Structure formats: structure tokens, C-alpha cells
Amino acid sequence: MKLFFQKEVIDQQIRNRGFSGSIVVKKGEIEYNFSAGYANRVEQQLNNVTTRFGIASGCKLFTAIAIAQLVENERLSFETKLSDCLNVSFPHLNENMTIHHLLTHTSGLPDYFDEDVMEDFEDLWKQTPMYLLKRLQDFLPLFQNDEMVDQPGEAFRYNNAGYIVLGLIIEQQTGMTFQRYVEENIFKPAGMNDSGYFSLDRLPQNTALGYIDESDGSWRTNTYAIPIIGGSDGGAFVTAPDMVKFWEALIAFRLLNEGLTKELLTTHVDVKEGVGYGYGVWINNRKGRHLKYHVMGYDPGVSFHSAYYPESGYKIAIPSNHSDGAFEVMKEIEELLHR
Numbered sequence: 001m002k003l004f005f006q007k008e009v010i011d012q013q014i015r016n017r018g019f020s021g022s023i024v025v026k027k028g029e030i031e032y033n034f035s036a037g038y039a040n041r042v043e044q045q046l047n048n049v050t051t052r053f054g055i056a057s058g059c060k061l062f063t064a065i066a067i068a069q070l071v072e073n074e075r076l077s078f079e080t081k082l083s084d085c086l087n088v089s090f091p092h093l094n095e096n097m098t099i100h101h102l103l104t105h106t107s108g109l110p111d112y113f114d115e116d117v118m119e120d121f122e123d124l125w126k127q128t129p130m131y132l133l134k135r136l137q138d139f140l141p142l143f144q145n146d147e148m149v150d151q152p153g154e155a156f157r158y159n160n161a162g163y164i165v166l167g168l169i170i171e172q173q174t175g176m177t178f179q180r181y182v183e184e185n186i187f188k189p190a191g192m193n194d195s196g197y198f199s200l201d202r203l204p205q206n207t208a209l210g211y212i213d214e215s216d217g218s219w220r221t222n223t224y225a226i227p228i229i230g231g232s233d234g235g236a237f238v239t240a241p242d243m244v245k246f247w248e249a250l251i252a253f254r255l256l257n258e259g260l261t262k263e264l265l266t267t268h269v270d271v272k273e274g275v276g277y278g279y280g281v282w283i284n285n286r287k288g289r290h291l292k293y294h295v296m297g298y299d300p301g302v303s304f305h306s307a308y309y310p311e312s313g314y315k316i317a318i319p320s321n322h323s324d325g326a327f328e329v330m331k332e333i334e335e336l337l338h339r
Contacts, residue, residue: 251310
């Protein structure tokens, strides 16, 4: 396993990048781990391999698995129409919208954060304070009454609001909060004992604060830059080892049966050449081969990449408490692994 014979080299390369976060690479029983930077800059508390990090949209896959579990339990199907499984009024809803469309970002639903219109995620909270968004339903006024932007199935358009709606479906169908459902039915069976959905004003011990570096050299935390608690479109906190455990549980069919796991990891929409999207997961393909299943997340003060490589068996988790850095580190490690 090449990476482990070059540990000192890769360690130094990552330090030179100013990376702040944790890294775990695992294949079988062999594991590489590395941590750098501060979880708390004021207290000079260092990140370590068991530090919890926010992962932003990196947890949309958890939402997709939760929906697939409801399918497995015959509570609904991927072709169930939104109007048949959620008692929420959307005045401009296209009646043909299905759960499949929501999972694949092809619903045409208006998003509460449209990157084509708004560049800065923090601008959202100028009108709606982030500390008021404590429940999934609190997001509804941000998009509920807006016009559809596409017809269902017409186009891939990355959409956070669609995943908020999926979370509301999970809550209505189970009678549990979305966060509790995921913690009980995904984190617990996967052995992700250090992960969860934590309120920013009640973070547990050994949790990294997210940091936003300003152009003048100053910095601040992301406490007022993201919703106060994560939900079905993003915002869980995980450790790097827990994320590797997640991939292990998923491919061992401990979270879903084999058929639904394959459905989850099937390319349902082509995004660009060589890149598709399954249910909550990005899929890199080449000549009909699946090279990589991966998730990513970016928020102010958060960058995250994690992947499973089916041909080699490698699993990687790279959470960071900076707004960037995880992608560049993943590229370096991938080059070492697949030379």
C-alpha cells in the first residue's frame, strides 16, 4: 500500500498547504491518519483524529439512505409523488414531482439558496436570522411559495430545498425528527458513535469550530454564517474515522439491503462527462466502470470530501474547519493511491 511507505512525505505536503482538519485513509485493516491545525484557535486546541467537524452538504447521502430505508420498509417508493407523502402546501407545485426527482436534483423545485442568483451563502441570514432555523419546517418560507424553475426530470440543478423536503417526508412518515431518525437508523448501526447533529450553541467536547479567514488577515468563526443546527440538506458533525465506518457499513449492506444499496449507487442522472449522480452521492465513471463514489460539502468555515473507491477498496474521509482545503488534499492523496 504505497501511501503508508510515504507517510512522512505526505504529512509534510499537507502541512505545507496550511490544512486544518483530519484525514483517514483505510483499506482493510491498514489505516493512515493525519491531523493538523486548530479546532479552537483562541485556546490553541489542536485538531486530532477523533475531532468532530461539520460536513455541510456531505451528509445529503444520509438523507437519501433514510428515504431508501422507508422504501425498503414499503412506506413509500421512489416514484411516490410528493403530494401523496407530504402534507405541506406548495402553491406552484408540479403534480408530477416524485421522490426520485428530489433525490437526483431534477425536481425543478425553487431553491432557498440559488447559486445563479446569490454568491454568498451568508447573505441568506440578512433577512432570516440563522438562529431561527431550528426545524426543517423553518426553511419552508424561504422557497415554499416561489415558482417552479424547471419541469420535473427536465434538468439537473443542485438543490438544497429538495433535500429539506425529503427530510420533511422522513419526519412525517416516521413521527421522529429528521436528526433523531438518522442518528438512530444510520449512525448507530454504522458504529458512528461520535457523530451527530449538534446545535452551534451547544457543541460537544472535541468539536472543531469553523473558521472564516478574511482578506485583511483577520478571522472569525462561522457561528453566524450557517444554520444553527444541521438538517436534511447538510450540517451534520462527524469524525473522519466515523465517516470511514459509514462507507464500510453501506457496502456491507448494514444500512440497506443489497438491491437498494445498488439502486442508491446507480447513476440516475449524468451531470457532466464522467460524472453522474445517484441518490445523494456523486459517481465518477469511466468506460462503464464506477471509479469513485463520493460526497462533498462546503459552507463558510467548512470543507469536506469523502469517497469510496470500489476497485481498490480504499475509503477516504477529509473534514476541514476551513472554507477550503479538503479538495486539494484529496487530489494529492488520490494521485499517490492510484499511480
